[in-house]
Amino acid sequence: MTDPLFEAVDLGALALRNAVVMAPMTRDRAGPGDVPTDLMVDYYRQRASAGLIVTEGTQPSADGKGYWRTPGIWSPDQVAGWSRIAEAVHERGGLIVVQLMHCGRVCVIANKQDASQVVAPSAIPSADKVPGPDGVPVPTAQPRALATQEVREVVQQYADAARNARKAGLDGVELHCASGYLANQFLNPNSNDRTDEYGGSVENRIRFVIEVLQAMGDAIGHDRVGFRISPGNPYNDMVDPDPAATFVPLLQAADKLGLAYVHLVDVGGMLQMVQDNWSGSIIANNGLKPDGARELLSSGRAQAVSFGRHFISNPDLVERLRENAELTRVDRDRIYTGEEQGYTDYPERDGVIRNTAAAA
DSSP: OOOGGGSOEEETTEEESSSEEEOOOOOOOOOGGGOOOHHHHHHHHHTTTSSEEEEEEEBSSGGGOOSTTOOBSSSHHHHHHHHHHHHHHHHTTOOEEEEEOOOTTOOOHHHHOSSOOOEESSSOOOSSOEEOTTSOEEOOOOOEEOOHHHHHHHHHHHHHHHHHHHHTTOOEEEEEOOTTSHHHHHHOTTTOOOOSTTSSSHHHHTHHHHHHHHHHHHHHOGGGEEEEEOTTOOTTTOOOSOHHHHHHHHHHHHGGGOOSEEEEEOSSSOHHHHHHHOOSOEEEESSOOHHHHHHHHHTTSOSEEEESHHHHHOTTHHHHHHTTOOOOOOOGGGSSSSTTTTTTOOOOTTSOOOOSGGGO
């Protein structure tokens, strides 16, 4: 009997050689100017046996940055840095899409180190703290509410970032609509008290996300665009007593766009809701064990499955899953700091650390 983890699967225009997806994970290793570094090239190259890599959250504009040393994809130098990453992954037969993450109000000013602004749907700060440059959580900044025309400009920033992704050779984009970031802030009435066409009714609150998905699809092809959701997840002050009231209409509207996939971080048994309102491919995520992932695939409830921290400490995760080998535990103290330590210094099963182009 074939193992569903290792069967090829198509997600729109993305032809995956297996159903194992590397989930997006912030790692805080970008260089000056938020440019991807040589270390990041090694990191993604090491994990290129995944059917698909979804990169760490990447800001589509300077205003989109909220965390320390996260990469962007809006400047020429940033695009050049991502180009080297795409080339390294493709040389090993992998696919890679960039997750576009505008943090909106989830921001510490000291993390920006430039004159960019903190903008959000409304001038409502997040109640949750965010780590500053030294890793210590501090209160978030007071955001400025975007004017209606500015919202439309942000939509175009996402479209430009999608074009930059393809210019860099990346295979597509994923819109981050979860975890309390800008797209999620528009969706949630807890963070959106606008009175224009982007606030109030659920039809208005989902408008920003649908316009961004449409604009990115128009820019690079809808079948190269995915989006990530996590209905009911309270992270970053996303309190919502009735997530279905927002996410059912969102899924139904997005379903008409011909997108590559929806990436579900399932924190409260939301998979059935997604299945009932979405006819496209689903990537399932959230603390999956290998056997549970196999069951989701074999039952047809998901077309691919994503793993996060297992990929941090097991660059050869696909091979380890194939051989039912023991998994290395993640060094939690080095997830967001340490340069190569806890980043590119995890060995494969044979004890070798493959972190240079010559060893790729």
